Amino acid sequence: MLLTDWNHILDNILPDESSEAYISDIFVRPLIKALGFNQQEHFSEFTTGNGTVDFAARKNVDSDIFALSRVNPYLLIEVKAPATGAGAKFNLSEDTPQYINTREQIKRYLLASKCNTSQWGLITNSVHIQLFRRHGKVVFPATQSILIKKDNINAIVSNVKDLIHNPPKALTICVYNNKGGVGKTTTTVNLAATLVQQGKRVLVIDFDPQQGDLTKSLGLQVRKISLYDCLSDRYLNIHDTVQPFTVKFKSGKLLQFDVIPADPKLENLTEQDLATRIEKGSARLKDALKAFVYEYDYIFIDCPTNWMFFSQSSLYACDVVLIPTKHNNLASLDNAAKVIKELVPKVKAARRDGGPIALPIFFNGESITPPQLKTATxxxxxxITREMQVSKFNLLPYFWPKTTRANIDKTIYSLPSYAIVANAAFSRIPAAFKNSTAAEYYRGLAKEYFIL
Structure with a gap:
């Protein structure tokens, strides 16, 4: 759509007076057209199975006319009345109550029973606009909540259109807690093995050069071209750092995920060395991994505990942060809270693209007795109470994600303890590949967070 058209549209929006229906007609319908959907490829009031979203869109496929079949939506759009003046109804600036409610609303729609094919959700009130991406069971921001102006509307539409018509394949996951001993590496390697068993293509990056436990547990060594080489020289091909990890079963079946091993060249570099030698610093890893986002279904990053270059880079590069904790370790709970309320927002502010987000915590690899669970609760x-009083940050969705306004549910997903998981490193094969019980445990974890 031409800039003059958007000028005309925005001139006709009166923030204090325009209704939701008016915004839908004057702003959203032209937006849908500008995003590449014709009149037969979208319609209003789509029943998701968990409420009704204002618009749904999908490209027609042969004789399947979306406006007629009304199944398998691709893009969902939730519209609100604008909010800038005294008569405002909805303010979609990030972190306002109206924004949080609308964000959760589009998330519910995207995960509803009739929206399994949906990959994108858009919220707008003609003053702000934000795009969300769905990957399996995860919904996360693909952009910030952007203030719409005449001088940026064309760029906004162009960016959204490019994203929804050229979606990255991968979900990038950083497994992190700002406390050691919570099983980050074990979680990473066994989730990778589990997702491969589900037919997914997986890449794992060991970005903990000082420990390199993941690399050692798989019996791998760095190749001639290393991760440090590619981070410090953008003209090298990062694909040359990748090594396949393959397991052959008695049946003859082969399963493989790919690994970028820990790089010893990074081990003894100071923070100052890294800042000097790696252009863009902690933002460089994200740029380097763009080479893989159209090739893999999942990219996992295993990084060290301390908040330094490697962990900062890992959070900067990911879409979501998965946070293992121990129910019997107060420090792991406190540090999980720190990751959620302090470190993730810090990285999000630096990235300015909507990400990353933290996923709810889980208890990792411990048997929990009722008294222990009571103490942890x-x-x-x-x-939760302390942070709400001190910082006004609501940790409840991250610790008790099943809680609703109508029902306080303090359930936290728990991965049971099992000896074969701890001993698997000696065999250089992930426990999820070796043992059916371990495989079942990690399949449950994958289904809890990632796969349908």
């Missing part, structure tokens, strides 16, 4: 209650 009391501690979590104290953490």
């Amino acid at each position: 009391q501690e979590i209650e104290a953490i």
Whole structure:
């Protein structure tokens, strides 16, 4: 759509007076057309299975006319009345109550029973606009909530159109807690093995050069061209750092995920060395991994505990942060809260593209007795209450994600303890490949967070 058209449209929006229906007609319908959907490829009031979204869109496929069949939507759009003046109804600036409610609303729609094919969700009130991406069971921001102006509307539309018609394939996951001993590496390698068993293509990056536990546990060594080489020289091909990790089963079946091993060249470099030698610093890893986002279904990053270059780079590069904790370790709970309320927002502010987001915590690899669970629950209650009082940050969705306004559910997903998982490193094969019980545990974890 031409700039003059958008000028005309924006001139006719009166923020204090325009209704939702008016915004739908004067702003959203032209937006849908500008995003590449014709009149037969979208319609209003789509029943998702968990409420009704304002618009749904999908390209027609042969004789399947979306406006007639009304199945398998691709893009969902939720519209609100604008909000800038005293008569405002909805303010979609990030972190306002109206924004949070609308964000959760589009998330519910995208995950509803009739929207399994949906990959994108858009919220707008003609003053702000934000795009969300769905990958399996995860919904996360693909852009910031952007203030719409005449001088940026064309760029906004162009960017959204490019994203929805050329979607990255991969979900990039950083497994992180700002506390050691919570099983980050074990979680990473076994989730990779589990997702491969589900037919997914997986890449794992060991970005903990000082420990390199993931690389050692798989019996791998760095190749001639290393990750450090590619981070410090953007003209090298990062694909040359990748090594396949393959397991052959007795049946003859082969399963493989790919690994970028830990790089010893990074081990003894100081923070100052890294800042000097790697252009863009902690933002460089994200740029380097763009080479893989159309090739893999999942990209996992295993990084060290301390908040330094490697962990900062890993959070900067990911879409979501998965946070293992221990129910019997107060420090792991406190540090999980720190990751959620402090470190993720810090990286999000630096990236300015909507990401990353934190996923709810889970208890990793411990047997929990009822008294222990009661103690952990009391501690979590104290953490949630403290942060709400001190920083006004609501940790409840990250610790008790099943809680709703109508029902307080303090369930936290728990991965049971099992000896074969801890001992698997000696065999250089992930436990999820070796043992059916371990495989079942990690399949449950994958289904809880990632796959349908």
